[in-house]
Amino acid sequence: MDEKKSSGKGLGWIARIILIVIILALSIAGASYMLTHRPKAKRKPRAVQPPLVKTMKAIPADHRVTIQTLGTIVPSQKVDLAARVSGEIIYQSPHFFPGGHFAAHDLILEIDPLDYELALEQRQSDVAKASNDLKLEMGKQSIARREYDLLGETIEKQEEELVLRAPQLKASRAALKAAQASLEQARLNLERTRIAAPFNALVDEKNVALGSQVSVGSTLATLIDTDEYWIEASVPLDRLGSIKIPGKKSENASAVRISHPTAWGENAFRTGVVKSLLPGVDTESRMARLLISVKDPLCLLKSCHDLPQLTLNTYVRLEIEATPLHSAYAVPRPALHEGNHIWVMTEHKTLDIKQVDILWEDEEKIYIPGGSMTQGEHLITSDIAAPVQAMQLRRQENTMGLQH
Numbered sequence: 001m002d003e004k005k006s007s008g009k010g011l012g013w014i015a016r017i018i019l020i021v022i023i024l025a026l027s028i029a030g031a032s033y034m035l036t037h038r039p040k041a042k043r044k045p046r047a048v049q050p051p052l053v054k055t056m057k058a059i060p061a062d063h064r065v066t067i068q069t070l071g072t073i074v075p076s077q078k079v080d081l082a083a084r085v086s087g088e089i090i091y092q093s094p095h096f097f098p099g100g101h102f103a104a105h106d107l108i109l110e111i112d113p114l115d116y117e118l119a120l121e122q123r124q125s126d127v128a129k130a131s132n133d134l135k136l137e138m139g140k141q142s143i144a145r146r147e148y149d150l151l152g153e154t155i156e157k158q159e160e161e162l163v164l165r166a167p168q169l170k171a172s173r174a175a176l177k178a179a180q181a182s183l184e185q186a187r188l189n190l191e192r193t194r195i196a197a198p199f200n201a202l203v204d205e206k207n208v209a210l211g212s213q214v215s216v217g218s219t220l221a222t223l224i225d226t227d228e229y230w231i232e233a234s235v236p237l238d239r240l241g242s243i244k245i246p247g248k249k250s251e252n253a254s255a256v257r258i259s260h261p262t263a264w265g266e267n268a269f270r271t272g273v274v275k276s277l278l279p280g281v282d283t284e285s286r287m288a289r290l291l292i293s294v295k296d297p298l299c300l301l302k303s304c305h306d307l308p309q310l311t312l313n314t315y316v317r318l319e320i321e322a323t324p325l326h327s328a329y330a331v332p333r334p335a336l337h338e339g340n341h342i343w344v345m346t347e348h349k350t351l352d353i354k355q356v357d358i359l360w361e362d363e364e365k366i367y368i369p370g371g372s373m374t375q376g377e378h379l380i381t382s383d384i385a386a387p388v389q390a391m392q393l394r395r396q397e398n399t400m401g402l403q404h
Helices: 002-036 114-151 157-163 166-191 237-242
Strands: 052-057 061-063 066-075 078-082 087-092 107-111 194-196 201-206 219-225 228-235 255-259 270-281 288-295 315-321 325-332 341-345 351-355 365-369 378-380 394-396
Touching (some): 107 219, 228 270, 228 315, 237 288
Antiparallel strands (some): 052 378, 061 325, 066 228, 078 219, 087 107, 107 194, 201 219, 228 288, 255 315, 325 365, 341 378
16 A cells, blocks of 8 residues: 555656646747747838928129228328428427327428528628629620720621620629529528428427427438328239229229228228239238228318228228129028039929039138029028939028028
């Protein structure tokens, strides 16, 4: 009995183990089947959208363009005022100091005129004496002529001149002319004791004071013309053909806008005109040099009372008016690619990459000929990651036109 019981218990455990193994095997098989035969969602191909771009409708128009550069303000006239007679300075104008203003012919300095007044009187006396001597000699001429006629003799011409006192008459006339010349010189010397401004002037340097002794040629002051200042500017050689220079294939002159934001503020400006083309090029930049004229630079006239004054030797910004561009497109700089290409959306909404000629360029825009685009085309102003000729595009409309 005991043997049968132990044998039965052994078979029971074996059956249980076999059952567990079968259950595990079936579970693994079922899980494997489920993993390998689970339903799969079918993927639909994604629709490829053409790139979305921003465009601007190109409108050809006439554009005013300028050449932007820098310039240095210089005087149009700067002269050293020198003494033409010697003596002591006995008068100086209250405005005679650096920065003082004088109108043309205003008295600036006066040299002691006493010596020159005495010299004038002496020369006047010399003229009077020479004039009397000439009159006396002419009287003697008349007497000699009558005496010669009474003799009734014919003598050689050389002897006749001696008899008629021709040499004495010539000497008297020469003496009168010399005395008159000395008188005129004395008058000039007296006038030169009064030193006046030769033009509307600003005192740049003062070299003498009241009581100074000066000699002929001594520098008294340095004066600058206040009617006009000049600005020296450099421009690229290839821009000269677009600038109107008086006397160089043009009777008119290009206008120039002058600004100095640091000193005058952002909105203040002066105007001038191109005066001439200077000889030679700038030794450093190898650019052409222009001279620009600005009238009434110190705003001394009422007409420009509220305008800023120009200061010599300062740098200013210049915008020189160039020849207008006719029937051209103004293209924003970001719309130019690879140097001279633009992207255009055709009327069929495809990309057209065009190589264009550049007529003009500045900091913000590029100007291209009016024939660079055709009716129905739009300029692309946004970026395209991988542009390909004739690729399809979508347009995001921009209402702003290409007008300067």
